Amino acid sequence: MHVPLLDLKEQYAALRGDIDARVRAVIDSQHFILGPAVADFEAAMGAFIGTPHAVGMSSGTDAQLAILMALGFGPGDAVLTTPYTFFATAGCLSRVGARPVFVDIDPATFNLSPAALRDYLGRVAVRDGQSGQLRTPTGERLRAxxxxxxxxxxxxxxxxxxxxxxxxxxxxxxxxxxxxxxxxSGADGTPPRQAGTFGEAAWFSFFPSKNLGAFGDAGLSVCRDDALDAKLRATRMHGMTEQYFHTFVGGNFRLDALQAAVLHAKLPHLAGWSARRRENAAAYRRAFTDAGLVKRSLITLPAEPWAEQPGVREHHIFHQYVIRVPAAARDPLKAHLSARGVGSAIYYPLPLHLQECFANLGYKAGDFPHAEAAARESLALPIYPELTAAQIAHVAAAIAEFFQNQPG
Ligand SMILES: Cc1ncc(COP(=O)(O)O)c(C=O)c1O
Known part of the structure; x- marks a missing residue:
């Protein structure tokens, strides 16, 4: 049986009529740059996410870059983030001249650890005597x-x-x-909110493999503040505030109208797809637990810490379903799955603090042990919504078979 890591053809087959009609409407209008297709999609995304402002961008990377540019991040600024993420998170900081400052992850969730953040801010960061400003030991101002x-x-x-x-x-x-x-928020009992509504601004990627994927590159910046929204809209148009009058230097970060059309056709299906991904995760959980792999600590399942919060339905949308296995078993397991027709992937094999391009930041192996362990132990399994029960059973059986044949 063949179980690819992701199969987008099935999704397109199911939505071909809707997608093609929206794309055709853009082609018929010949309005390819911004215009109604982008504006309508932005309004729909803003309503879906629950944010007042949603600005279509050319990629997730550009959505982040535009936010950093609009907020004036640059040399002398430092930003705290995780070393265990896709490159763009830190790459964009470097591109505007800011310094990424890494802190370790929580090994259970793979996400930035609040305890590690607190530790850095309390122990490593330096408080400027006069201004009270927090700085890195190398002198940059900690801004975000x-x-x-x-x-x-x-x-x-x-x-x-x-x-x-x-x-x-x-x-x-x-x-x-x-x-x-x-x-x-457990603290004040407010109703559940979606990713992207907590901070001053946020960005999303619609890379084709994402839960909501375009037919190419696409992204979105969101924010609450009216002035930041206006600045983002100008930033994606070379800082232009009036035709051919440039108040500041931006870039061409516009969402393509054809991509907006594709994404708009897919959006009504997103919640259903996420529900299917959670069902698939539950099926894996049952299969691995029943096979005794969890109890024997051969597999660590993805944590779902917000699953029990009242009213929270989509606590984890399983963009990736990432298990952990003992480091020595990870690559052989990946090869075994491949021999059984099962696709898998390693997100991410090398944490960002150890990337060659960041050597100038002065980090070394051992600085972030949890991120480094995750890079050695994590394996992403197929989780896409169209997976069948038989395919999930095949993946689980292949994994159980692998561990049965392991010495010890
Ligand atoms: C965590 C994270 N940040 C940023 C990006 C960049 O998005 P894009 O590939 O759309 O530029 C991605 C997408 O791959 C991502 O996964």
């Missing part, structure tokens, strides 16, 4: 925290927001992998 809602699970936002408020830091969410994921 970027929590990344990795694999579709929202970070511990109560803790992160409390810390940010206490220390006057901005919170910018990398929600690239978490469209529709929910979290409720």
């Amino acid at each position: 925290i970027i929590p990344v809602h990795l694999f579709g699970l929202v970070c511990d936002m109560d803790e992160i927001l409390a810390l940010a408020r206490e220390l006057d830091l901005l919170v910018l969410e990398d929600a690239s992998q978490a469209i529709g994921a929910q979290y409720a």
Whole structure:
């Protein structure tokens, strides 16, 4: 049996009529740059996420870059974030001249650890005597925290927001992998909110493999503030505030109208797809538990810490379903799955603090043991909505077979 890591053809087959009609309407209009297709999609996304402003961008990367540019991040600024994420999170910081400052993850969730953040801010950061400003030991001003809602699970936002408020830091969410994921504040009992609504601004990626995927690159910036919204809209148009009058330097970060049409056709199905992904995760959980793999600590299941919060339905949207296995078993297991026709992937094999391009930041192996262990132990399994029960059973059986044949 063949179980690819992802199969987008089935999704397209089911929605071909809707998608083609919306794409055709854009082609008929010949309005390819911004215009009604983008505006309508932005309005629909804003309503779905629960944010006043949604600005279509050319990719998740550009959505982040535009936010950093619009907020004036640059040399002399430092931003706290996770070393266990896709490259863009830290790459964009470097591109504007800011310094990424990494802190370790919570090994249970793979997300930025509030305890590690607190530790850095209390022990490593330096408080400027005159201004009271927090600085890195190398002198940059600590301005923001970027929590990344990795694999579709929202970070511990109560803790992160409390810390940010206490220390006057901005919170910018990398929600690239978490469209529709929910979290409720246990602290004040407010109803669940979606990824992207907690910080000053957030960005999403619509890379084709995402839960809501375009037919190419696409992204979204969101924010609450009217002035930031206006600045983002100008930033994606080379800083243009009036035709051919440029108030500042931006870029071409516009969402393509054809991509907006595709995404708009898919949006009504997103919640159903996320529900299917959660059902698939539950099926894996049952299969691995029944096979005794969890009890014997051969597999660590993805944590779902917000599952019990009242009213939270989409606590984890399982953009990726990432298990942990003993480090020595991970690559052989991947090869075994491949021999059984099962696709899998490693997100991510090398944490960002150890990437060659960040050697200048001065980190070394051992600085973030939880991120480094995750890089050695994690394996993403197929979780896409169209998976059948038989395919899930095949993946689970192949994994059980692998561990049966392991010595010890
Ligand atoms: C966590 C994270 N941040 C940023 C990005 C960048 O998004 P894009 O690939 O749309 O530029 C991605 C997408 O792969 C991501 O997963």
